[in-house]
Structure formats: C-alpha cells, structure tokens
Amino acid sequence: MLYIFKTTVKKKKDVKTITRIFEENEAILHFNFDLEDRDKILRVKSEKLEAPEILSLISHLGHDCEELDL
Structure with missing residues (x-):
C-alpha cells in the first residue's frame, strides 16, 4: 500500500x-x-504498516503529519 502524508518536515537534517529510522x-x-x-510530502510504501x-x-520524531487521500 502507498501512503501519502503532508508533514512539517522542512530541513534535510x-x-x-x-x-535512519525508516x-x-x-x-x-x-x-x-x-x-x-x-x-x-512524504510517500511511504508498506504492506505491513498502516x-x-x-x-x-x-510524531515520535517531533513532526506533525497527516494522511492525504489518494
């Protein structure tokens, strides 16, 4: 499944x-x-994660994220 998210991630660091975590x-x-x-935008492909x-x-890494509809 492909998930697409809007995030607050702004910096390359x-x-x-x-x-590293992913x-x-x-x-x-x-x-x-x-x-x-x-x-x-963050796109994630996973067959196991929802x-x-x-x-x-x-969010555990300090960023906001919301799923966008495909």
Whole structure:
C-alpha cells in the first residue's frame, strides 16, 4: 500500500534522521520526501504498516503529519 502524508518536515537534517529510522524498519519497503512541495510530502510504501503506525513514527520524531487521500 502507498501512503501519502503532508508533514512539517522542512530541513534535510530532519529527513536524514527519519531516513535512519525508516531504513531500520523492515516493514517499510520504500519512502521519499518532497521538500519542494508546499505540503512537504512524504510517500511511504508498506504492506505491513498502516497509516496510524507511520504517523506515530513521525510524531515520535517531533513532526506533525497527516494522511492525504489518494
């Protein structure tokens, strides 16, 4: 499943921190950020995680995140 989120992530150093956490999580198959987009889009592909679990990961790292409808 592909999830798309609007985030408050703005800095590349924050993306690096999130990248480390996401790369350690085997349930996340692929992810990417679009910091150029005004909504600072995060896309996550996972067959095991649901949106609330991904939201929790981001919020534990100090960022707000909300799922967008596809």
